[in-house]
C-alpha cells in the first residue's frame with residue numbers, strides 16, 4: 084500500500100502486479116480511445132507532461148463491481164496494449180481507496196468512474212476526457228456540472244457525481260473544479276463515445 088500526495092488529495096492505493104490484459108478484454112475501449120486520442124481529448128499537457136483522459140468499461144457477469152480502466156499516465160501514448168489497461172477489483176469511496184491489478188496502477192480518477200457505476204446496473208461505460216474549449220462551453224451553457232469547489236478524486240466529488248448521474252443511464256457532465264474535465268457515461272461504448280462526438284460536433288461545427 085502506498086499513498087500519493089499531490090498536495091491536496093490523498094489516495095489509498097492497493098496495487099497487485101498481474102499479467103497484461105488480453106486484447107479481447109480491452110479492444111472495445113481501445114477502439115474508442117484511438118478516436119478520442121486523435122481528437123486530442125486524451126493526451127498530455129505538453130508544458131507539464133501530465134497525461135489526461137481515462138476510459139473504463141465494466142466487467143460483466145460478476146456479482147460485484149469490477150471495471151477495466153486505462154492506467155495512470157498513459158494519456159501520451161497513441162496506442163495502448165494490455166500493459167496499459169488495469170482492472171479495478173475493489174474500491175472504497177468513503178476511504179478514497181482503490182484496489183487495482185495489472186501491469187500499471189489505475190488512473191487516479193478511477194473513483195469517479197466507480198461512483199458513476201454505482202448509480203445504475205445499466206451503466207457499463209465511463210469516458211473522462213479533457214478539453215478546455217468544450218469544458219468552457221458546457222459551463223457557459225449550463226450543462227450538468229460538479230461544483231467549482233470540488234476537486235477530483237475526493238469523497239465530495241463522488242457524492243456530487245452521484246447526484247448528477249442518478250436515474251440516468253447515459254449522459255454528460257463537466258467538472259467545474261477539475262480544469263477541462265468532462266465525463267460521459269452510457270450503457271455501451273458507442274453510447275458513451277457518441278455523446279462526446281456529438282458534443283464536439285455541436286461546438287466545433
Ligand SMILES: [Zn+2]
Nearest residue numbers: 135136192264
Ligand atoms: Zn481529468
